[in-house]
Amino acid sequence: MQVNRWSWLLALVLMLTLSSNSWAQSKPAPASVAFQLKMADLLKSDLGKSIPLDQVTGGPGGAMAEAFLQAQTIRGVVSLPDEVGEFMMMQGDQLPMDIYVEMSFGDSSEAKKALETIEKELKSNSDIREEGDLRYFSPKGKDANIAIILGVPGKVVFLSDTYKHDAANFDNVTPAIKQAMAKMGNAPAGIFLDFDQARPLIKSGLKMARQGAPPAAVPFFEIPSNISLLQLVGNPGKEPALALTAVSPDEEKAEMLRETLQGLVGMGKMALGQAPPGNPQAKFVNQILGQMKPTREGNVVTLSISKIEGLEDILP
DSSP states (O other): OHHHHHHHHHHHHHOOOOOTTOOOSSOOSOBSEEEEEOHHHHHHSHHHHTSOTHHHHSSTTHHHHHHHTTOSEEEEEEEOOSOTHHHHTOOTTOOSSEEEEEEEOOSSHHHHHHHHHHHHHHHTTEEEEEETTEEEEEETTOOOSEEEEEOSTTEEEEEETTOOSOGGGGGOBOHHHHHHHHTOTTOSEEEEEETTTTHHHHHHHHHHHHTTOOGGGGGGGGGGGGOSEEEEEEOTTSSSSEEEEEEOSSHHHHHHHHHHHHHHHHHHHHHHTTSOTTOHHHHHHHHHHTTOOOEEETTEEEEEESOOOOHHHHOO
8 A cells, every 4th residue: 555655664764753846945954863874784783683574574565664674774864843743733744854864775686676676666656757867756646745766876865855866965964963973983873863953842842741741750851951962873792782972061961961861770770670570571671771870971971781682582
């Protein structure tokens, strides 16, 4: 079904998440979110092997899902809206954000077959227009602001109508994100969120969350104000396997953040004490929490995980 296939792709881009006759002539605001994933490396890791991919590829749109999983790398940038209400009013194939995502495939026979599958699926479920060697596929019969581009050798591009196809779009990020990505090294996974750039959306979300929230939750609403940039870098099989790093505006706010995170870890451990003995979910979470010891250096707070074991025991 065409709805299922397009919905699957939208879900992929939105998680770490075209108007055929209307194109913006200027780039959107610098992206507040950027991500870079070496899918081949991630899927070959012990963590990747423990994920039941057959459940992803076995349902509606499974052929499309399996084809996209053949991508060697996925990278993208996202400019978020100012109001959380824009997500709540999201309808169909109109994304409330500016987005540009590129999936790169190799030249293996599996990669070529995957690209052929993607093209076949899109042809039967999309409105198509051409610009030179590029073909733009948008949801068939829909008033959409998104499209998939084929025609770039070895690549599939997903974009909103605020972007033209151009690799330079990946430079449309904030200076903080650009600096953080430059330090990522060869890690196969990195997700970056500029809280300062996304501050209007964060404030809007917090305002909504505070309504009816229990008094005990109120202190945690201050966490975002203590963060300027948040990054998650994954390096399965290396040390650390996962590192969550928060850059605070100053050392005082960084220490407040460290203490809050330490409190959350402690609360999690206490809650696990109520779990039945031998519960696999509790055992997995406990080994993760046991490694979480927030540390601070200047205005930077870090949470690291050395090993992620037992995931296969809790997945369906």
